[in-house]
Amino acid sequence: MTFWVEHPAGRRENVKLHVVNRSPDPVSEVQVVLRVLRGSAGADGEHPLRERGEEELWVLPLANLGPCAETVYLAPNMRLEVVPRNDRKSLDEWPKLSDQGFWRVGSMYFVDSSGKGWIRTAEDLDERSSPPVDLVTHIIYWDDEQVDKADLCEGDSR
Secondary structure (H helix, E strand, O other), X not given: OEEEEEOHHHOHHHOEXXXXXXXXXXXXXXXEEEEEEOOOOXXXXXXXXXXXXXXXEEEEEEEEEOOOEEXXXXXXXXXXXXXXXXOOOOHHHOOEHHHOOEEEEEEEEEEOOOOOEXXXXXXXXXEOOOOOOOOOOEEEEEOOEEEEEXXXXXXXXX
């Protein structure tokens, strides 16, 4: 399992999050933790000046990912939802991830087909028995993802 963020030509409305399972087995309990600086970005698309420690943790709960699959999420289709639910009635009124000042992936938790939990960061992959965020109140809702066959899947003939 791995992830990366694609920033095409610096345009925030085209930013994509890629989550890839190159294993021939499905994974479950997938949670991608994003570190989000709330607020609008400056006119140049850069994140606003903020004090350290103002990042919020938001969880993208993906549940299960199929084998040999690459799933792509477009940032404007990802909405921020506070639990208990936002008091906004329409999903269109919920804040878009792409409208926030800055965001990045902090970690990804998943359970492999043998029942072992793992946490992946940009630097490491470690065994872990539980998700990194215990009490989830900040959830990212998505409404349109693209799923493709992952390149270089384990077990594929080369």
